[in-house]
Amino acid sequence: MKLYGERLVVEKDREKTGEVSIGKRIEVETARASVPIEKERVVIERVPLSGEAVITPGADAFGDSETMRVEVYEETPDFHKEAFVREEVSIRKELTQENLDAEETLRREELNIDTQGRPIVDNKSVNNKPERRPSDRA
Numbered sequence: 001m002k003l004y005g006e007r008l009v010v011e012k013d014r015e016k017t018g019e020v021s022i023g024k025r026i027e028v029e030t031a032r033a034s035v036p037i038e039k040e041r042v043v044i045e046r047v048p049l050s051g052e053a054v055i056t057p058g059a060d061a062f063g064d065s066e067t068m069r070v071e072v073y074e075e076t077p078d079f080h081k082e083a084f085v086r087e088e089v090s091i092r093k094e095l096t097q098e099n100l101d102a103e104e105t106l107r108r109e110e111l112n113i114d115t116q117g118r119p120i121v122d123n124k125s126v127n128n129k130p131e132r133r134p135s136d137r138a
């Protein structure tokens with residue numbers, strides 16, 4: 001005769017519970033910059049003379065070869081964009097452990113020895129310790 005019992009066996013399965021998708025998106029913002037620039041301008045001032053100066057004859061008073069040139073400069077801003085590495089992202093997985101407790105009702109078969117009369121029954125287990133019958137208890 002075989003006596004059967006139940007014991008709790010714990011096994012683990014690894015199953016996918018989800019995934020994380022990591023990508024990039026582009027956001028746009030308007031940047032403003034203010035830069036002071038310099039511009040040159042030509043200022044012509046006329047100053048009337050208080051006395052009349054007489055020009056000597058033969059002087060080149062009305063020559064058309066008298067020309068003045070003044071170069072005028074101004075600053076022009078040069079706005080441009082440049083790309084740079086703003087941040088580095090490192091991605092890894094970490095393994096954590098936790099204990100989960102389980103409680104289950106286990107069944108076990110026991111011998112039920114029913115005797116009639118006063119027979120002698122030697123009931124030994126594998127470890128050679130005699131087990132008492134319920135009728136042996138005082």
